[in-house]
Amino acid sequence: MLKNYQKTLCCLLLICSSHFAIAQTVPDPASHFGFPIGEDYKLATFTQTEAYFKKLAAASNRTKLVNIGLTEEGRAQFMLIISSPENMKHLDRYQQISRQLAHGKGLTSEQAKSLAAEGKAVVWIDGGLHANETVGIHQLIETAYQLTSRNDEETTGILDHVIVLMTHANPDGQELISNWYMRHKDPLKRTISGVPTLYQKYIGHDNNRDFFMLNMKETQNMGRQLFVEWLPQIMYNHHQAGPAGTVVAGPPYRDPFNYVFDPLLMTSIDAVGAAMHNRMNTEDKPGYTQRNGSVFSTWYNGGLRTTTYFHNMVGLLTEIIGGPTPADIPLVPSRLLPNSDSPNPAQPQKWHFKQSIDYSVSLNYAVLGYARRYSDEILFNTYKMASNSIRKGGTDTWSFSPKKLEAINDAAKNDPALATVNRSGLPVKYYDAVMKDQKLKDARAYIIPADQADITTAVKFLNALIRTGVDVHQASAAFKVNGKNYPKGSYIVKTDQAFRPHVLDMFEPQDHPNDFKYAGGPPVAPYDAAGWTLAYLMNVKFDRIADQLEGPFTLLPNGALLKAESTEPVKAQAYQLSAAVNDSYVVVNDLLKAGAEVHRNTADGSFYVPAAGKSLEVLKSSAAKLGLQLVPAAAKPQQLVRLKPSRIALWDTYGGSMPSGWIRWLMEQYHYQATVVFPQEIDKGNLNSKYDVLILVGGAVPAAANDGGGNRYQMPEPENLPNEFKDRTGKLSVEKSVPALRAFMEKGGHVVTIGSSTALAYHLRLPVRNALVEMTAAGTERRLPAEKYYIPGSVLRADFDQSNPSNWGMDKAADVYFDNSPVFKIAPEAISGGQIKPLAWFGNPAPLRSGWAWGQAYLQDGVTAFEAKVGQGKLLAFGPEITFRAQTHGTFKLLFNQLYL
Structure with a gap:
């Protein structure tokens, strides 16, 4: 008996000593980087960080290093999985459980509870997305070290119950920013300011606005892990800086939250936020602010944190102060008095990088500690939210929105019998009139017909959904719904699925509430956009189905991307390509690059391509890659114009312009050749010797009187x-x-x-003026104040002149992305004399389609796009953001049409 006990004891000691030895071999950051993480005036490059992560993975049995894909500059993007050695042996099983519970289908509540008890909570922690926010990636390095090296009860307990996905969000940016900062030998000269280029190859700060579209390689890599592969229950996105006078802003966040969310999501964010806030106070780390203490809300979709909300994940964002160069917490008297937003204010003081790292690691441990304590609850709640979504999508439901509540109130106001009724409550009949109206029922499904004109863009839209884990069906045969016939191959997106909130958000209009600081006061700006309905912005034709939908539908594999199908073209003397199809422009550019003959039909803007020589080969190859159907030309059109490629110049600036970067990426996707030009080259003149077209994005041109905006990129x-x-x-x-x-x-x-750069029309003294002004008592014009007119990023409906070549391929009425964009009044004689031609205008007083538009009646009859003759050339002025974040496929052709001779 004693011998057995001694033998067991020896084995335990060997195991413990072996475990301790492994932990001791984990290299500390100082030995690798040459300085401890958080030392003032020191930053680690990605090259160094990549090597360190590889060392951790080689040294510790708690880790697995996963290459999740390449960045836009070709670097490897890494995710470091950290958990206990025992859990690491069964990662596939825990990943499977996480997926099952996140999707929810086919599980009973009892089965879900059993899986939740078996599984491990999955927590995502990232760093470095905004690379000039240097705390983010450095806290990731330090936290990875502590989780792989520490053997205290808290850490081992976390690793026993939690799987941590530590994800590098922007390798290219870390390399750029760190090398720029460290280029000076003298530490006192080191600065992050003045970096010459964007810290993501194309879009810089907008890399946190790409998560429902997933255009960039980095966001595609992360999106796949978040929405297809792992589906973590909690994700934590590190940013900076906190509001002046605070140290860190975090959850819970201010209103409004998006009405499609499950209420359990919101209370879960509150719970994890409380754990984070409590830990700060327990560790005597003051300066945490929440809710109205910062600008962050949970309305927007598209951010790394916010898109997870639409997938039933607890998304966390903190914004912390600090950096490698010591700074000060400034004196902000209003921040010193404790309140419910900031119960433990920070005092003015000198602040060092290490303090920010320590705060961040503590916040990570707070989140991981919560996940450890409530692992089974967190996992089950994910299932609960998924099953709620499936249930709502499979039954008749009516969702609340500000417009529906307004309809209830309006109905009651018009009832004279209510004059003597206690107005603290209304008769239920007014509720029933709106919330049981069959026309206002929530959608059960959306049908995307396969025979729509621009099916390849519709497929791009579907792929954006698929990349975010949404299930899509396809019809294996023709079918009929509500008297309408749909062809085989049409796509169906049902709402009885776990990610119903995201489905609704991509198809339905956002109804942002009227949000003002006080009655009659200025509006409270939304965090980023107010409306973004992607199906509208991409001009995808779909039918909304409010009743149960059955048919010959096949569920496509989750996460597998689609491709529009093309067939061998019918032999013809020539082919035509529709101007309404965005990918037609890709084929045209491939043809022009090959020296092939391409014409444009001036009757409708379609492209006419004789099938001679190399043309047919290029046509077939290009169309097959895109999934385009080649249509034989019935006859040679009478009015043809031979096309030549333009020499395109795209404005940019020192430090990089995000709108310009988006267009540069867009030019590459659609096979245009564009040269980036900077202000000095433009100022030198003689531009005609090198270029035919110059693109000036928002922020390039100086503002004019009563115009606002202006160049922002110096x-x-x-x-x-x-x-x-x-x-x-x-x-x-x-x-x-x-x-x-x-x-x-x-x-x-x-x-x-585009956008604010349309101010060039004012500088050229063209006969146009700002439509959004009012007369003062003194008889002068001033911009409409925000209390009267305010339209943050939203989707509006505009009318287009389809006969104008600038608008070829556009519908008569189309959706545009409008962000307090320019609107014009044009002198009647300029229109009648042919000097200026309106391209788009607002023909009714209520053009809002999605988002928030206060005082939208001011837009009626305002021109939002025009072209003007200037000598032998032209000025094209597009007030709306026609290429916004490469999401607005429905208005891309407004730019493309200008890029040919």
Whole structure:
């Protein structure tokens, strides 16, 4: 008996010593990087971080390093999975449980509870998305080290119950920012400001606005892990900086929250936020603010944190102060008095990088500690939210929204019998009139017909859904619904699925509440956009089905991308490509690059391609890759114009413009050749010798009186600027740039302006004026105040002149993305004389389709896009953001049409 006991004891000691030895071999950051994480004036590069993660994975049996894909610059993007050695042996099983519970289908409540008891909570922690927010990636390094090296009860308990997905969100950005900061030998000269390019190849800060669209490689990599592979129950997205006078802003967040969310999601965010806040106070770490203490809400979809909400995940965001260069917490008296948003204010003081790292690690441990204690509850709640979504999508339901509540109130106001009724409550009949109206029922499904004109763009829309884990069906035969026939191959997106909130959000209009600081006061700006309905922005044709839908439908594999199907074209002398199809422009560009003959039919803008020589080969190859059907031309059109590719210049600036970066990416996707130009080159003039078209995105052109906006992209010029970037500095000016642009147009050049850069029309003294102004008592014009007119990022419906070549391929009425965008009044004689042609306008007083529009009646009859003759050339002015974040496929052709000779 004693011998057996001694033998068991020896084995336990060997196991413990072996475990301790493994932990001891984990390299600490100082030994690898040459400095401890959080040391002032020191940043780690991605090259160093990649090598360190590989060391951790090799040294510790708690880790697995996964390459989740390549970045836009070709670097490996890593996710470090950390858990107990025992859990690491069964990762596949725990991943399967996480997926089963997240999707919810086919499980009873009892089965879900059993899986939740067996499973491990999965928590995502990322860092470095916004690379100039340097705390993010460095806290990731430090937390990874502590989780792989510490053997205290808290850490081992976390690892026993939790699987941690530590994800590097932006390798390219870390390499750029860290090398830029560390380039000075003198630490006191080190600064992050003045970086010459965006810290994501194309879109910089907008990499946190790409998570329902998933255009960029990095967001695709992360989206697959979040929405298809792992489906974590909690995800934590690190950012900075906190509001002035605080240290960190975190959950819970301010209203409004999106009405499609399950209420359990909101209370779960509150619970995890309380755990984070409590830990800060327990550890004497003051300065945490929540709810109205910061600007962050849970309305928006599209961010790394916010898109997870639409997938029943507890998404966390913190914004913390700090960086490698010591700074100060400023004195903000209003922040010093404790309140429910900030019960433990921070005092003004000098702040060091290590303090931010310590705070961040504590916050991570707070989240992981919560996941440890409530692992089975967290897993089951994921199932509960999924099953709620499935139930709602499979029954008749009516969701609340501000417009529906307004309809109830309006009905009651018009009832004279209610004059003497106690207005603290209304008769239920008014509720029933709206919330039981069959026309207002929630959708059960959406049908995307396969025979719509631009099916390849519809497939891109479906792939955006699929990348976020949404289930899609396809019809294996023709079918009929509500008297309408649909062809085989049509797609069906049902709402009786776990991610119903995301499905609704992509198809249905967002109904943002009227949110003002006080009655009659200024509006409270939404966090990012107010409306973004993707099906509208992409001009996808779909039918909304409110009743149960059955048919010859096949469920497609989850996460597997679609491709539009093309067939061998019928032999013909020539083929036509529709201007309404975005991918037609890809084929045209491939043909032009090959030197093939391409014409445009001036009757409708379609492309006419003789099937001669290399044309047929290029046509077949390009169309097959895209899934386009080649249509034989019935006859040669009488009015044809031979096309040539334009020499395209795209404005950019030192430090990088995100709108310009998005268009640069777009040009590559649609096979245009564009040259990036900077202000100095424009100011030199003689642009016609090199370019035919110049694109000026929002923020490029200086503001004009009563215009607002204006150029926003002037970066500070750092000392010792490398020679390769010296020609990028400066900004466009009225004095030098406008005359150069005028000369370019007068000699035949075309200038395309978007958003605030349409102010060029005012600088050119064209007969246009701002439509959104009012007269003051003094008899002068001023911009409408926000209390009267305010339209943050939303989707509006505009009317288009289909006969104008600039609008070829557009519908008569189409959706545009509008963000307090320019609207114009044009002198009647300028229109009648042919100098200016309106391209788009608001023909009714209520053009809002999705989002928030206060005072939208002011838009009626306002022109939102026009073209104007300037000498032998043209100015194209598009007030709406026609290429916004590469989401607005429905208006891409407004740009594409300008890019040919």
